[in-house]
Amino acid sequence: MQKYEKFPEVFSIYKQVIRDKQRLKEMKKDLHEYKWLVGKKKNEFPQIKPEMKILLNKKLFALETEFENEVARAKYEYKDVNTLYEEYALNRDELNSEFKAKITIRLDKAKDEIKSIESAYKLRIKKIKELAKEIKKNNRQIKEKWKDSKFKRIANEIIYRDTFLEVQKEANQLIEEYHQEFQKNINHLYQEFEEQHPQIKRYKYKVRKFINHKLKPFKNDNERSIYELSIEVLFLANQLKSKIEYQHKRVVNAKLELRYNKGKTDVLPFKVYLERFAKDVNKFSNWKFIAALRNGFFALMPLIIAGAIFVIINNTFISPEYGGFLNLFSFSVDTLENLQKVRDIGENIYNAGFAFYALLLAGAIAYNLAPHYNSSRWSMMLLAMGCYIVVNPIFITDIKVMGTSGLLTAVLVSIFSSVIYGNLSKNERLKINLDKNSVPDGVIRSFNVLVPFAITLIVFALIEFIISFVGYNVGEIQIQGSYVSVNSLNQIVVIVLQLPLTEAITGLWGMTTVVSVWQFCWFLGVNPHGIISPIIEPLQLDGLLQNQAAIAAGNAPQYVFTNSFMFSFIQIGGSGGTIGLVLAIFMFSKRAEWRNTTKLSIIAILFSVNEPILFGIPIVLNPILFIPFMLGPIFVGILTYMATVNGFLGYTTVFVPQNTIPIFGGFASTRDNMAFLIIFINIVILTTLYSPFVLFANYTKKIDQMRNFKLNELPNLIIKKGLGKKNPKDKPSETQKTSTA
Numbered sequence: 001m002q003k004y005e006k007f008p009e010v011f012s013i014y015k016q017v018i019r020d021k022q023r024l025k026e027m028k029k030d031l032h033e034y035k036w037l038v039g040k041k042k043n044e045f046p047q048i049k050p051e052m053k054i055l056l057n058k059k060l061f062a063l064e065t066e067f068e069n070e071v072a073r074a075k076y077e078y079k080d081v082n083t084l085y086e087e088y089a090l091n092r093d094e095l096n097s098e099f100k101a102k103i104t105i106r107l108d109k110a111k112d113e114i115k116s117i118e119s120a121y122k123l124r125i126k127k128i129k130e131l132a133k134e135i136k137k138n139n140r141q142i143k144e145k146w147k148d149s150k151f152k153r154i155a156n157e158i159i160y161r162d163t164f165l166e167v168q169k170e171a172n173q174l175i176e177e178y179h180q181e182f183q184k185n186i187n188h189l190y191q192e193f194e195e196q197h198p199q200i201k202r203y204k205y206k207v208r209k210f211i212n213h214k215l216k217p218f219k220n221d222n223e224r225s226i227y228e229l230s231i232e233v234l235f236l237a238n239q240l241k242s243k244i245e246y247q248h249k250r251v252v253n254a255k256l257e258l259r260y261n262k263g264k265t266d267v268l269p270f271k272v273y274l275e276r277f278a279k280d281v282n283k284f285s286n287w288k289f290i291a292a293l294r295n296g297f298f299a300l301m302p303l304i305i306a307g308a309i310f311v312i313i314n315n316t317f318i319s320p321e322y323g324g325f326l327n328l329f330s331f332s333v334d335t336l337e338n339l340q341k342v343r344d345i346g347e348n349i350y351n352a353g354f355a356f357y358a359l360l361l362a363g364a365i366a367y368n369l370a371p372h373y374n375s376s377r378w379s380m381m382l383l384a385m386g387c388y389i390v391v392n393p394i395f396i397t398d399i400k401v402m403g404t405s406g407l408l409t410a411v412l413v414s415i416f417s418s419v420i421y422g423n424l425s426k427n428e429r430l431k432i433n434l435d436k437n438s439v440p441d442g443v444i445r446s447f448n449v450l451v452p453f454a455i456t457l458i459v460f461a462l463i464e465f466i467i468s469f470v471g472y473n474v475g476e477i478q479i480q481g482s483y484v485s486v487n488s489l490n491q492i493v494v495i496v497l498q499l500p501l502t503e504a505i506t507g508l509w510g511m512t513t514v515v516s517v518w519q520f521c522w523f524l525g526v527n528p529h530g531i532i533s534p535i536i537e538p539l540q541l542d543g544l545l546q547n548q549a550a551i552a553a554g555n556a557p558q559y560v561f562t563n564s565f566m567f568s569f570i571q572i573g574g575s576g577g578t579i580g581l582v583l584a585i586f587m588f589s590k591r592a593e594w595r596n597t598t599k600l601s602i603i604a605i606l607f608s609v610n611e612p613i614l615f616g617i618p619i620v621l622n623p624i625l626f627i628p629f630m631l632g633p634i635f636v637g638i639l640t641y642m643a644t645v646n647g648f649l650g651y652t653t654v655f656v657p658q659n660t661i662p663i664f665g666g667f668a669s670t671r672d673n674m675a676f677l678i679i680f681i682n683i684v685i686l687t688t689l690y691s692p693f694v695l696f697a698n699y700t701k702k703i704d705q706m707r708n709f710k711l712n713e714l715p716n717l718i719i720k721k722g723l724g725k726k727n728p729k730d731k732p733s734e735t736q737k738t739s740t741a
Contacts, residue, residue: 002265003263003264003265004142004146004263005260006260006261006263007145007146007149007263009145009149010142010145010146010149010263013138013141013142013145014142016138017135017138017139017142020131020134020135020138021135023131024128024131024132024135027124027127027128027131028128030124031121031124031125031128034117034120034121034124035121037117038114038117038118038121041110041113041114041117042114043426043427043428043429044110044428045107045110045111045114046428046429047428047433048103048106048107048110049103049107050433052099052102052103052106055099056095056096056099059095059099060092060095063088063091063092063095064088067084067088070084071084146263153261153262156261157258157261157262160254160257160258160261161258163254163257164251164254164255164257164258167250167251167254168251168254171247171248171250171251174243174247175243175244175247178240178243178244179240182236182237182239182240185236186233186236189229189232189233189236190204193225193229197222197225199222200222200225200226203226203229206223206226206230207226207229207230207233210226210227210230211230211233211234215227288369288372289369289415291368292365292366292368292369292372292415292418293365293411293535294533295364295368296361296364296365296367296368296414297361297364297533297537297538299364299367299368300357300360300361300364303352303357303360304354304357304541304655305655305657306349306352307349307350307351307352307354307655309657310345310347310349310350354403354545355399355402355403356402356403357402357403357407358388358401358402358403358405358406358407358409358410359385359388359389359402359406359410361407361410361411361414361538362384362385362387362388362410362411362413362414363381363382363384363385363414364381365384365410365411365414365415365418366380366381366383366384366385366414366417366418367380367381369414369415369418369422370418370422372422373418373421373422373423373425373426374426375421375422375425375449376445376449379421379449379453380417380418380421380422383417383418383421383453383456383457384413384414384417384418386457387413387414387417387456387457387460388406388409388410388413388414390457390460390461390464391409391413391460391463391464391488391489391490392406392409392488392489392490393464393468393488394487394488394490401488401490403545405490405494405542406490406493406494407538407539407541407542408493408494408501408538408539409489409490409493409494411538412493413460413489417456417460420452420455420456420459421449421452421453421456424451424452424455424456425448425449425452427452430451430452430455431447431448431449431451432447432448432450432451433448463489464488464489467487467488467489467492468487468488471487501539502539502542502543502546502559503559505536505539505540505543505561506539506540506543506559506560506561506562507560507561508560508561508638508641510561511560511561511637511638511641512634512637512638514532514536514561515566515570515633515634515637516630516634517532518532518575518633519575519576519629519630519633519634520630522575522576522614522619522620522629523619523620523621523626523629523630524620524621528575537563540561540562540563540566541562541563541655543559543561543562544559544562544563544564544652544653544654544655546558546559547559547562547651547652547653548653548654551653557651557653558651559651560641560644560645560651560652561637561641562652563655563656564652564654564655564656564665564669565640565644565652565669566637567608567656567657567658567660567662567665568652568656568660568662568665568666568669568675568679569636569637569640569662569666569675569678569679569682570633570636570637570640570682571608571633571658571662572608572636572662572679572682572683572686573605573606573608573610573662574605574608574609574610574611574613574614575610575614575633576610576614576619576628576629576632576633577632577633577636577682577683577686578605578610578613578614578619579605579662579683579686579687580628580632580683580685580686580687580688580689580690581613581619581625581628581629581686581690581694582598582601582602582605582613583683583687583690584687584690584691584693584694585598585694586598587687587691588691588694588695588698589694589697589698590698591697591698593617594617594694594697597612597613597616597617598613598617600612600616601613601616606661607659607660607661608658608659608660608662609659624693624696624697625690625693625697627693628686628689628690628693631689632685632686632689632690635685635689636682636685636686639678639681639682639685640678640682643674643678648674648678649670649672649674649675649678650670650671650672650674650675651670652669652670653669653670653671654668654669654670654671655669656668656669662679663676663679666678666679
């Protein structure tokens with residue numbers, strides 16, 4: 001039932017409001033198109049004269065060329081030169097007059113088009129205002145009529161509440177009678193069976209076995225007799241269930257009357273709310289800025305992974321002084337120098353990805369934003385990189401601003417520079433028009449974006465000038481016990497946003513929040529890599545590099561929840577720690593489809609690719625696995641966090657790709673042997689959490705099979721009539737009607 005449907009006088013107005021709101025939405029959409037079209041026509045209007053003049057010049061040039069050829073031939077063809085000059089002047093004047101008339105016609109036509117669109121635009125605005133007033137008027141009427149029906153609703157509520165309580169009491173009594181009747185009939189069945197088959201013992205256990213388990217061939221006639229008894233017991237149980245469901249439905253309907261009396265709709269299933277939430281989340285993930293962030297990070301991921309691989313090689317194999325594999329051997333000074341040269345190769349590759357990461361990220365984000373503004377990808381990318389250099393003039397003395405310390409600044413500068421340039425480049429008045437016949441296309445495109453380029457760079461240069469001017473006059477300020485001078489935008493962003501956010505995200509509460517949201521997104525079937533990763537991964541990466549810098553300086557690292565920590569210790573086997581689910585399925589599951597899906601996915605799970613499990617079992621929107629899928633990663637994350645903070649496990653200092661086998665990724669990221677033990681404990685915890693729910697899934701499978709059980713398809717069905725006393729308030733089910741027939 002829809003909202004207010006119980007009250008026709010209100011419901012008719014409410015339906016009209018819904019229709020008007022839909023019309024208003026469509027009219028606003030049309031209004032936006034009109035506005036865009038007016039802007040386009042106004043931008044094209046100043047270009048009419050230059051375009052016509054260019055065309056006129058082409059015609060005049062062709063006329064002049066033809067005239068010169070005629071004059072050159074005149075001496076050989078004995079033509080009158082004066083006549084040729086007179087005809088040329090006449091043709092030139094006619095051409096000028098013709099084009100002047102055409103320009104006037106085109107200008108008048110363009111003016112008329114702009115006026116007609118503007119009049120349609122104004123008319124649409126007028127209609128929108130009238131419709132909005134009508135909606136407000138109808139809403140006031142709804143409130144007034146709803147207020148007028150207050151006493152009627154109060155009286156109805158008393159009646160409906162009394163009815164509800166009466167129906168609820170009656171239903172409870174009837175359900176109790178049904179249970180007593182069911183037990184009486186069961187006892188009667190058992191008594192008759194014992195009288196007919198006194199030689200059969202412990203038959204009740206076998207009755208339950210026939211009902212709850214898969215049937216197997218009968219070994220003797222006794223088992224067949226017990227099977228026939230189990231059919232009758234199952235029939236009585238279905239009768240009881242149908243009667244109870246009918247009484248519950250009566251109670252629910254009586255309760256819904258109370259809800260309808262308050263003007264509310266039917267109760268929506270929880271799944272509907274989840275689907276709406278998932279739709280909003282998908283809309284957010286497809287937002288142009290989030291999509292550009294995501295694609296920008298993915299574009300730079302090969303550089304990061306390549307650098308991380310060489311860091312692992314350097315630290316694990318060829319760095320004796322850092323506890324690598326070669327630490328087991330003794331080397332001469334010359335050999336150590338040669339090893340250092342080999343290490344330099346890996347460090348150079350590492351610097352290719354990390355030393356200029358912020359600068360490259362600014363360009364990558366702008367590159368992916370360009371199509372949304374119909375701009376050149378390369379132009380917008382180069383502009384974003386230029387703007388980032390403009391707001392960081394200290395890069396000459398401090399090259400670190402080009403690396404991960406400027407991540408958040410790079411994101412902000414890239415987005416705002418792209419928005420400014422994208423909107424300015426659409427303005428035809430800011431384009432420098434050159435002759436297309438005499439100038440190459442590349443030069444024309446460059447001059448078309450010259451003014452938007454310059455304006456965007458000036459905006460960021462002014463921002464940097466203001467910040468440095470204020471910082472110079474204010475001097476050093478005290479922040480967290482130390483005095484610093486703020487001379488660039490990056491310093492402000494790092495102090496105000498990046499450091500606090502990094503500490504919040506990489507801390508315990510930040511980890512719990514991120515993991516919870518991450519798991520919930522996957523439960524809805526939404527990939528969080530496109531929503532959460534663009535926001536948290538730069539901060540996690542910054543925390544990882546801060547840990548590296550702290551160890552290099554001889555200080556203690558402080559950031560726990562980094563990218564490598566999440567991939568290696570929490571998402572073991574993929575999001576949700578599904579390696580535990582895989583082990584639980586192999587040990588306890590009796591569902592063939594689960595076991596088959598897991599067997600096909602085992603190799604992918606080892607490399608933390610668990611989409612076959614998420615959508616194959618599925619885990620997505622599966623209420624049975626919701627609790628362990630949500631809580632498992634949080635539990636193991638807290639355990640590993642506590643182990644790291646208390647010194648049992650080293651901090652993560654090396655970036656490890658997500659698809660690294662966890663048991664190796666944990667050691668590579670921490671260079672601590674305790675990582676093997678912690679990962680093993682986490683796998684045991686995850687398996688323990690998933691196991692009860694896998695066993696419960698076995699039980700639900702049996703329930704589903706019983707639910708799909710058709711009594712008229714069973715062989716040797718025996719239905720005894722006259723069992724129990726029928727209640728006149730019982731609504732006969734379909735099976736009862738069939739048995740009576």
